[in-house]
Amino acid sequence: xxxxxxxxxxxxxxxxxxxxxxxxxxxxxxxxxxxxxxxxxxxxxxxxxxxxxxxxxxxxxxxxxxxxxxxxxxxxxxxxxxxxxxxxxxxxxxxxxxxxxxxxxxxxxxxxxxxxxxxxxxxxxxxxxxxxxxxxxxxxxxxxxxxxxxxxxxxxxxxxxxxxxxxxxxxxxxxxxxxxxxxxxxxxxxxxxxxxxxxxxxxxxxxxxxxxxxxxxxxxxxxxxxxxxxxxxxxxxxxxxxxxxxxxxxxxxxxxxxxxxxxxxxxxxxxxxxxxxxxxxxxxxxxxxxxxxxxxxxxxxxxxxxxxxxxxxxxxxxxxxxxxxxxxxxxxxxxxxxxxxxxxxxxxxxxxxxxxxxxxxxxxxxxxxxxxxxxxxxxxxxxxxxxxxxxxxxxxxxxx
Numbered sequence: 001x002x003x004x005x006x007x008x009x010x011x012x013x014x015x016x017x018x019x020x021x022x023x024x025x026x027x028x029x030x031x032x033x034x035x036x037x038x039x040x041x042x043x044x045x046x047x048x049x050x051x052x053x054x055x056x057x058x059x060x061x062x063x064x065x066x067x068x069x070x071x072x073x074x075x076x077x078x079x080x081x082x083x084x085x086x087x088x089x090x091x092x093x094x095x096x097x098x099x100x101x102x103x104x105x106x107x108x109x110x111x112x113x114x115x116x117x118x119x120x121x122x123x124x125x126x127x128x129x130x131x132x133x134x135x136x137x138x139x140x141x142x143x144x145x146x147x148x149x150x151x152x153x154x155x156x157x158x159x160x161x162x163x164x165x166x167x168x169x170x171x172x173x174x175x176x177x178x179x180x181x182x183x184x185x186x187x188x189x190x191x192x193x194x195x196x197x198x199x200x201x202x203x204x205x206x207x208x209x210x211x212x213x214x215x216x217x218x219x220x221x222x223x224x225x226x227x228x229x230x231x232x233x234x235x236x237x238x239x240x241x242x243x244x245x246x247x248x249x250x251x252x253x254x255x256x257x258x259x260x261x262x263x264x265x266x267x268x269x270x271x272x273x274x275x276x277x278x279x280x281x282x283x284x285x286x287x288x289x290x291x292x293x294x295x296x297x298x299x300x301x302x303x304x305x306x307x308x309x310x311x312x313x314x315x316x317x318x319x320x321x322x323x324x325x326x327x328x329x330x331x332x333x334x335x336x337x338x339x340x341x342x343x344x345x346x347x348x349x350x351x352x353x354x355x356x357x358x359x360x361x362x363x364x365x366x367x368x369x370x371x372x373x374x375x376x377x378x379x380x381x382x383x384x385x386x387x388x389x390x391x392x393x394x395x396x397x398x399x400x
Contacts, residue, residue, distance in 0.1 A: 038355060040064055046396040047109060048351060048360050049090050050369060051078035052386025058092055058105075059369070059385045060112050061360070063353050063394060066371055068383055070112055074105040080126045083109075083395040084151065086133030090395055091151070093124045093138060104138060104149060109395050116154045120147040128171050128178075137178055137193075139166040146180060148196060158196045163187040168210050172217040177235050179220045181208035188222045188231060190251050200251040205231050212268040212275055214290055219254065221275060221290070223263040230257040230266075230277065232293050259286035260298040267308030267317060274332070276317055278305040285319060285330065299337065301328040309350040309359075311374065318359060320347035327361055327370075329377055341377055343370035349389070354396035362389045 040046075046063040056076050060069040075094025082091050088109040096102040102124035106116040123142030129135070129151070138147040139162075146169055148158035160178075163185025170179050171193060178191040188208055190200040207226030213219070213235075222231045232255040238248055260279035263286070267276045277286045283303060287296035302321030305328070309318050316338070317330040325345050331338040344363030347370070351360045358380070361370040367387060371380045 037066070038357065041398070043399045044396070045109070045399050046354055046394065047112065048353075048369070048392055048394050049081050049083075049092070049107070050349075050362055050385050050389050051081050051092060051391045052367075052388060053077050053079055053095075053390045054387030056094075057386045058090075058107065059389065061369060061383055063358065063360075063396075066358070066381065066383075071386060072107065072112060072114060074107075074114060075103045075117065078105070079124070079390060081391050081393045082127045082129045082136070083393045084129060084133040085131060087151075088395070088397045089133075089151070090393065091127055091129065091136060093120075093127045095123050095125055098123065098142065102138075102140065102142075104136070106151075106154065109397060110399060118149055118154050118156065120149070120156060121145055121159070126168050128169050130171055130175060131173070137169045137171060139169045139180065141165045141167055141183070144182075144185075146178065146191065160191055160196055161198065162189045162191075163201065167208075170211045170213050170220070172213045172220075172235065173215055174217040176217065177213075177220075179211045179213060179222070179233070179235075181205070181211050181222055183207055183209060183225070186224075188220075188233065190220075190233070190235070199236065202231060202233060202253055204256070205229070209263075210265045212266045214268075215270075215272040219290065221266060221288070223266050223277060225262055225264045225280075228259055228261050228263070228279075230259060230263060230288065231255075232257060255293040257288060257293055257295050259288070259295055260284045264306050265308060267310050269310045269314045269332070270312055271314050273314070276308050276310070276330075278308050278319065280304050280306055280322075283321075285317070287335075296335075299330065299335075301330070301337070302326050302340065306348050307350050309352065312352070312356050316374075318350055320350055320361060322346050322348045322364065325363075327359075327372070339377060341370075341372055341379060343372070343379060344368045344382055349392045351392045351394050353394060360392055360394070362392050364389060 048061040050059040080093040121140035121143040163182030165184035180189040205224040209225035260282040262281035263277035284298040304323040307320040344366035346365030349362035359372040
């Protein structure tokens with residue numbers, strides 16, 4: 001891990017050059033195209049971290065050389081993972097057992113070792129890190145709480161009550177609102193993140209499973225997975241403009257949107273203009289225009305779509321179909337399928353490399369990670385993972 005403010009500022013400044021370093025890369029592997037495998041500076045590092053729920057480990061993949069780096073022992077039943085935006089650290093949520101408390105393992109990305117373990121509460125299943133890398137929000141599904149974790153001092157600093165079985169917590173980009181999906185509570189809780197108190201609860205979202213928030217922090221959408229609907233929630237904000245202030249606007253339910261059956265996960269375009277629902281039972285996706293809450297048609301993807309990811313240029317949606325060996329590609333501007341990619345068995349989690357040239361696909365049933373070239377939309381290789389891999393994050397940085 002990085003020690004000292006001066007060193008942190010230096011690392012942050014250098015990390016700002018990621019996109020340029022990736023974009024200017026040259027041919028690295030013989031016979032492969034420049035944009036598939038860029039050449040990086042000698043001090044550039046990039047790793048993909050895969051949580052293996054069945055083996056209590058994290059598989060670390062070297063994304064620069066496209067190979068297995070190592071496997072790290074963490075806590076019991078790791079179920080989620082997030083990377084720090086400011087430190088060279090990765091945080092792994094260990095769900096533990098139904099009877100015991102869970103924890104968060106802190107991995108130093110510079111040497112890929114566990115440097116701390118932070119206790120949270122019963123059955124944690126998700127983690128969200130704020131933009132400054134100072135706080136994490138861990139959803140404890142077994143204790144109906146959110147743990148607020150001080151990442152620098154490695155300790156829980158607050159506990160916030162939610163609805164029954166919180167499974168996803170998302171922080172608005174402005175840092176003011178935490179939106180929590182409560183699966184058993186069939187509800188969505190809005191938390192004032194600065195005051196750490198519940199601000200509003202919206203009922204009527206059966207099996208609330210996932211949340212996305214628009215880049216301007218104006219609106220959130222929640223997927224109701226045991227039904228066929230989304231909630232569109234307008235988030236509280238100051239009224240009027242700085243020049244002409246008006247009354248403050250409260251949180252409100254803006255719309256209930258009908259999509260296809262069992263929307264399990266939401267994929268938001270980076271520009272926030274559209275989102276896509278992974279309709280697991282109806283084997284389809286639905287497209288939603290976020291500004292108007294208009295729902296487009298449902299498009300058949302594959303067998304049990306459970307995870308979607310939109311490319312950085314907002315052009316392509318990649319969909320993992322868990323009861324298959326296929327990732328389906330949807331061309332957003334054209335409004336149609338653009339083919340499929342054969343991967344391992346049970347694709348269920350996705351992550352792009354920092355430059356977007358590679359897509360890593362976690363295959364839950366075959367216990368591996370498919371590496372896909374995004375330019376050609378073709379499989380490059382399969383890399384081994386542990387038992388029951390379930391989540392992935394990519395961390396890129398320059399080695400101090």
